[in-house]
Amino acid sequence: MRSYGESLSHAPTFPATAIPLAQLLAEPDLLTTQLRAAADNFGVHDLRPAASAWSNRYLAALLPPLVAAATLLHHRFPAGEMAVSLAPHGEVAGFHIRELGESLPGTNAVQRYDTLLRGHLTPFFAELNRQSGLAQKIMWGNTVRWLTFLFDAMQSFGEPHAGAANSDRAQLLDHAQWRGEANPLHMRRKRASPKPGEQAAADGLVTLHSQCCLYHLLPGQDYCGACPLDPVRMQ
Structure with missing residues (x-):
């Protein structure tokens, strides 16, 4: 550090x-x-x-x-x-x-x-x-x-x-x-079901970010792994 x-x-x-x-x-x-x-x-x-x-x-x-x-x-x-x-x-x-x-x-x-x-x-x-x-x-x-x-x-x-x-x-x-x-x-801490291949906690859920940082709006970028607005996760 x-x-x-x-x-x-x-x-x-x-x-x-x-x-x-x-x-x-x-x-x-x-x-x-x-x-x-x-x-x-x-x-x-x-x-x-x-x-x-x-x-x-x-x-x-x-x-x-x-x-x-x-x-x-x-x-x-x-x-x-x-x-x-x-x-x-x-x-x-x-x-x-x-x-x-x-x-x-x-x-x-x-x-x-x-x-x-x-x-x-x-x-x-x-x-x-x-x-x-x-x-x-x-x-x-x-x-x-x-x-x-x-x-x-x-x-x-x-x-x-x-x-x-x-x-x-x-x-x-x-x-x-x-x-x-x-x-x-x-x-508020957001929890969701894991995507395929994603490791979940003991309760079967993963923790997401509370807010989307809009990183996916930058050219060539995508939703981060813990984005609450990820369309795949929202489905």
């Missing part, structure tokens, strides 16, 4: 080419340029699937180091005060912080993840929705996939890390409310 940490760097000043999150949200043309570059790179005119794929790669760079710090070390990075470096074709090259944040021993997941979820992802997803028309529930669904992947990976780390991952997973994903508001990470 070490390579995931390379997407986050710390220095007293942001690199000259990095764009602060606040600027990315305040100047819509910056995000529009990235989305159109991503759409051109994917070879699609519809910004929705391009935005979904782009946001998924954004999350791939953002979440692993912040989740590892929050769950395994009880440390909160300043997720709302970051800058992002973008590659020429629109991809996310990495994130930058000027301060190391704070250690929060003995705190719950709500306290450790609030800055990431409400200070970074909530306004970012809202702006991405305005720019591309991509439903925010799809972006939150992509977030749930990454959190699930990371928490599952932590199971191999042994105790107390596996227990910490299970506790944070439950606090983040299993409750309909988040500090008095609707929790966008709380999604």
Whole structure:
């Protein structure tokens, strides 16, 4: 998992080419340029699937180091005060912080993840929705996939890390409310009969993604293996 940490760097000043999150949200043309570059790179005119794929790669760079710090070390990075470096074709090259944040021993997941979820992802997803028309529930669904992947990976780390991952997973994903508001990470788990050759759980069913990520709308792509909209599975 070490390579995931390379997407986050710390220095007293942001690199000259990095764009602060606040600027990315305040100047819509910056995000529009990235989305159109991503759409051109994917070879699609519809910004929705391009935005979904782009946001998924954004999350791939953002979440692993912040989740590892929050769950395994009880440390909160300043997720709302970051800058992002973008590659020429629109991809996310990495994130930058000027301060190391704070250690929060003995705190719950709500306290450790609030800055990431409400200070970074909530306004970012809202702006991405305005720019591309991509439903925010799809972006939150992509977030749930990454959190699930990371928490599952932590199971191999042994105790107390596996227990910490299970506790944070439950606090983040299993409750309909988040500090008095609707929790966008709380999604109904979809279960279905397996397709031919697919291994099912003990109850004879397989777990599907809560949301379709629109990956099948990209040229040359198809429905992913756990897509709830796969026509073959729906039949």
